[in-house]
Amino acid sequence: MLKIETELWDKGYKYIACIDEVGRGCLAGSVVTCAIVMPQGVIIEGVNDSKKLTAKKRDILFELIKDSAVAIGVGEMDCRTVDEINIKNATKLAMKQAIENLRDKDGSKIIPDFVLTDAEKLDIKIPQLNIIHGDATCHGIAAASIIAKVTRDRQMDEMDKIFPQYRFAKNKGYGTKDHVQALLEYGPIEIHRKTFLKKILNIQEQMSFI
Template identity: 55%
Template sequence: MFENFEEEYSKLGYKKIVGIDEVGRGTLFGDVVTCAVIMPIDNRIEGIRDSKKLSEKKREKFYGIILEKALAVGIGRVDSKTIDSVNIKVATHLAMSKAINNLRDKNGNEVIPDILLIDAEKIESDIPQVSIIKGDDKCYSIACASIVAKVYRDRLCKKWALDYPNYGLEKHKGYATKLHREAIKLYGPSDMHRKSFLKNIGDW
């Protein structure tokens, strides 16, 4: 299923090969979250897929296994106010850069990547990078990053739902479902909604 990007670049001499993906790019509420991860090349986890193709239960299971097996992991977050001020593409790139800067091994030591494999994006970085269209489908380490980012953000949504109980965040995770749009019309947007994303819902 996955193409052998990691093996290819390993043969070219790259050792710290990082997969990067984002989640929450299209939501109306909260942070965009990215994950950067280095996975062992010779010991793949059976059953890994793009996070969108896995049930919540399977994502949760794989999340723990990925964190256990990963050689290094970093999370990057950019909040809704920043998204509104710079636009979502720039904010996503910022979050990816943060995830790279936050890469740590199991002992908490900073890890500097040799090469970045990124799902359909190209960011500002001095580190060599490869943009892979549908990378979460084609590249194992990007798929692992997609799962970690998704579970991490879903857990944030469950916490945010306690602070903002009117919007049903625990159900739709901030996406533009009918329930969410109706709640925004009824209660107005919160301070964590992306105002630049709400133009079709009301005049905020």
């Protein structure tokens, strides 16, 4: 999974920022992104697309990646931003924010000289490569996906404590059957993406006339 990064290192690039997002398709919560710069030649066994890993495995890898990374930056756009500018634009904005937030272990800002993204093309001046299914083929993007996923999952676990009726600890804000049922029963709350709920709310509106 280091083929792409190795080619860039061989060309003289030093700080290669790999970026991925989590939460694009959720009904509730933020879209979270991570930009990560990994040490040259380092590969962490088990790192893969975060969706293919168990929660326990992700938690273990989360700590290993944090310990190994040269720099990490996290970006986040909340549900209001998603509703205002749409999910695609919010994701790109969060990715750019993650690049801006790149810091090394001492807290010093790191400016990447190349960027690898999972498919999304960003409006940045830094050279970039946008890789389809990058989280399955690029070690750095897979590592970024794990950091983003664990970060967001922990946010939703906290939301579950405040709004237990939506079972966010289980569904993480995705449109599962239990989540949709809770929406029909209790209605949306402030962390729901209103533009994502039109069909569900229309169903509720129709049901009220039955």
